[in-house]
Amino acid sequence: MKDAALKPAMAAMQHATRVGVLLPLPLAGPYDYRISARLPRGTLVSAPLGPREALGVVWGEGEGKVSDAKLKEAVPLEGIPKLPASLCDFIDWLANYTLTPQGAVLAMALRSRSAFEPEVPRIAYARGPATPARLSDGRKRVLELMADGLARSVPSIAEDANVSSAVVRGLIDAGALEEVELPEFNPLACPDGNIAPALLSREQEEATNSIREDIAEGHFATSLLDGVTGSGKTETYFEAVAEALKRDKQVLILLPEIALTVQFLDRFAERFGCRPAEWHSDLSQKERKRVYRAVMNGEAKVVVGARSALFLPFPNLGLIIVDEEHEQAYKQEDGVIYHARDMAVVRARIENCPIVLASATPSIETFVNASSGRYRWLRLHSRHGVATMPVVKLIDLRHACAEPGTWLSLPLREAIAATLASGEQAMLFLNRRGYAPLTLCEACGHKMTCRDCSSWLVEHRYHRRLTCHHCGYTEPTPANCPQCGAAHSLIACGPGVERVAEEFASVFPQARMMIASSDTMHGPLETQAAIRAMAKHEIDVVIGTQIVAKGHHFPQLTLVGVIDADLGGSDGDVRARERTFQLLHQVSGRADRAEKPGFVLIQTRNPEDAVMKALASGDRDSFYRQEIEYRERVQAPPFGRLAAVILSGADGELVRDAGRVLAKAAPSARGIKIWGPTPAFYHLLRGQTRERLLVQAERNVDVQAYLRSWFDAVKIPNAVRVTADVDPVSFF
């Protein structure tokens, strides 16, 4: 008896193989496990890890570091498709490029753990064989409702038939309703490319056709879809989506921010008959499970998502779209540091499918790739319909303000008055939340700074608090200076949106005004409500941060005022000018969607600056050429490569020491220069001291290999964290 039971187990042992299993944890690499049969890369397994069972993925051959006797057994998950091999390759590639442990990248791809749990069938009821002799009105209503043969839950029957659940239970007991099991999720609606195709202009048609050809041939190709807002980029790539659907391929559309998706989903539904699947951080556990599984089994044809959607297990990806490809929101700055636009190109290459980058103000990197012919450059020159370009004027802030401490110049006030008088709407833009960015003691000069960060506390007058915009630290605005004790000596310096709103209200007390920033609008729903109020003209003037800069269409909005165009700053950041241009161009675009011609007034202290001139003249490309020339001269990206190394830790002295040790240990190599260590721009952040080094390399240098050999050669104390940011886009 005993022997008989042992035999199959022995046989299984003989067929068992050793595999490397990657766990979604920041470990050095895959761990060896024993597995009952040879299973392909990507197979999901349950693997013992210490006292618990962990989710893992068969990654490749085992390494043989652990002896056979110590090898633990991993068990494949039943009824779950494997991760596509292309996704595993992508994870390896990204881990290598960003110098991140593979397991930490895998964790992003396995974020929905519940997706790997068995489905839980739903209990519902349908019409059964029996019909009770005596029927009350309530019972009649239920049976009428259920005559269609559909299965429903008890609460939904009760609600739809307007009876108590006791009535429903009574019918179940009488056999008039019987139990059925439904799958956990209803099937996803399938977008249909034939619902409402647009009649494309010639230029749009040409652009679509070349993307269509890529899809038909099923090969990797990158296109830049370049055209001003309103030129029909979305309309154009929708036709490419339709082509992919026709060929039964999956499509991934990346958007920079979830706040934008609601409008997008509706528009998609108009074109394709239903909403696409969504993927972003606001989904519930259950929605995640549903979408993840639908992607994995190929049911979800089109997914619209934020950057994390890049890690979904598409078995059959045929097209990737990256909308607003220049947006900085595509860069993930914590955890695994990566740029979703760049990595989307990598994923497309691995999947061997086309990718489309869309923007009115492409990133310099993409622009260079397009003009050098590496990417296909699809330009849409004209706008669709009658809308015209707005007139942009610069206002020299050094001369134009009536008195110090005011921010609305006389020309801007006049323009607002005229706009209000003709019953139109205006938008005032200032990329600063709160009342004032700096609070200072007039008596002793003390600046109110964060307890845990090297940043100023921002006054929020409405809440009577000072708040750190980096860590969220907040304190009530003190009555006396905490340094010298002087009373009533704290003064607000510089404007935030609240302060501009205060000035606005004093000049235009009759106007209906709204402040739009992340402090006043919490979450997508409130944002939607505000947008609706604006669209319905319940508001005359909106004063907001970049939250208002993004793609909304207000037909009555004819004036945009930029309160302070110089805010982007130039903190030695090579991308500052590009970013200022992109942001202000986008803000200006809010005035050009109206039926009437729009005006944009840009207040600046540097009207001679190339960025300001380009905005005023509308000559984007000559600004880009100038910027590219400059970058080429100083070997900045994309003509040279950058990597930042950030050391951080609670013990400042230890961090500074580690920075010096690391710098000294840098191997000298051709084509590589190391700058620093220097205190980071925020040298204190959430209580952590931060030092930075910058690696500047020639374009053909293997920066990752260099960083790896450098880090391997140095022993940094455990209390100091070393983070590499390859291709950094911000320098805080």
Ligand code: ADP
């Ligand atoms: P973009 O994405 O470049 O900002 P959109 O695709 O949103 O441009 O187009 C701007 C507006 O013009 C939208 O309302 C869109 O429906 C309309 N539009 C663009 N192209 C066409 C077309 N070929 N036929 C009908 N409407 C179009």
Ligand code: ZN
């Ligand atoms: Zn802080």
